[in-house]
Amino acid sequence: MQCSVILLIIYLLAIPVANAKQLAITFDDAPRKADGYFDGPTRAKTLIENLEEYKVGKVAFFSNTQSFDKEGLERMHLYDKAGHIIGNHTHSHPNFLETGLSTYQTDFLQAHQLLQQFDNFKPYFRFPYLREGETVEKRDGIRGLLQENNYQNAYITLNNYDWYIEELFQTAVKDGKPVDMERLSNFYVDVLMASIKYYDDMAIKYLGRSPKHVILLHEMDISALFIGDLAERLRQEGWEIIPLKEAYRDPIAKYQLAQPIKYNPGRIGEIALAKGQKKNLWHYTLDESYLEKRFNQEVLLMSDR
Ligand SMILES: [Zn+2]
Incomplete structure (x- = not known):
């Protein structure tokens, strides 16, 4: 083989690494309140079926064990039995800014x-509100506890306000407004894709590459309904869905900010902050009034006037 041909092959092999576009999917707050469009069991069944039908593979559910009433616990066992990872998101979802270290640790x-009962429990910890401790004492205190218990900080890189889209949807349903599900799906997927692109571009700017990403979603009805549509759009745009374990093999998994911060935008935002970016660490789609306006126009077809 000619040298130039070999060089060309090496070059072509290198391209997917430079533009990896890989992400792992995670759902927080499981089992989240379910008393609107779906009841809890229907949500879980729909989500599990769509994950299978659209070949998403195994995802991770970050659980608040305080929500383990009979139904909630059954829902968690459904996810566990379907082979999905169960991670720790604290018992009661405390806000670390308003909670002392020892209470938080307890x-x-x-x-x-409580999570030991699940076969697929893995020592991954997702900080509620992504708040990791605003003082050195609190930050190091929880880091020490995670280390003692062999936990990985289950950071995210792709931030969004999917929980607010759920709220808009559930309110419209409760108010008896007609919700066109295809329009809702398009709205949900469009908004998420915009934030995904934003944080991937930010990563490329500061890292010079697209890292293995982790997207933050929540265990909600719109996730159950539209995860397949999101997966399809991701693939159309060249993304590959990977297991969480693989995502945390990225070198950014070892990244630690020098100074503690109050509000964490996610790991790409942290890296941007450390490199001097002060503004726009949260994408403009992470805004309640922006989402409400678009939801009214694009899903409910309400005019401005
Ligand atoms: Zn949460």
């Missing part, structure tokens, strides 16, 4: 114990 440990 809450974490309570969840840790």
Whole structure:
């Protein structure tokens, strides 16, 4: 083989690495309140079926064990039995900015114990509100506890306000407004894709590459309804869905900010902040009034006037 041909092959092999476009899917707050469009069991069944039908593979559910009433616990067992990862999201979802270190640690440990019943429990910890401790003492205190218990900080890179789209949807349903599900799906997918692109571009700007990403979603009805549509659009735009374990093999998994911060935009935002970016660490789609306006126009077809 000619040298130039070999060089060309090496070059072509290198391209997918430079533009990896890979992401892992995670759902927080499981089992989240379900008393609107779907009841809890229907949500879980729909979500599991769509994950299978659209070949998403195994995802991760970050659980608040305080929500383990009979139905909630059954829902968690459905996810576990379907082979999805169950991770720790604390017992009661405390806001670390308003909670002392020892109370927070107790809450974490309570969840840790209750999660042992799941075959697919893995020591991944997702900080509620992504808040990791605003003082050195709190930050290092929780880091120490995670280390003692062999936990990985289950950081995210792709931030969004999917929970607010759910709220708009559930309110419209409750108010008896006609919701066109195809329009809702398009709205949901469009908004998420815009934020995904934003954080991937930010990563490329500061890292010089597209890292293995982790998207933050929530265990909700719109996730159950439209995860397949999101997966299809991701693939159309060249994305590959990967297991969470693989995502955390990226070198950014070891990244740690020098100074503690109050509000964490996600790991790409943290890296941008450390490199001097002060503004726009949250994408403009992470805004309640922006989403409400678009939802009214694009899903409910309400005019401005
Ligand atoms: Zn949460």
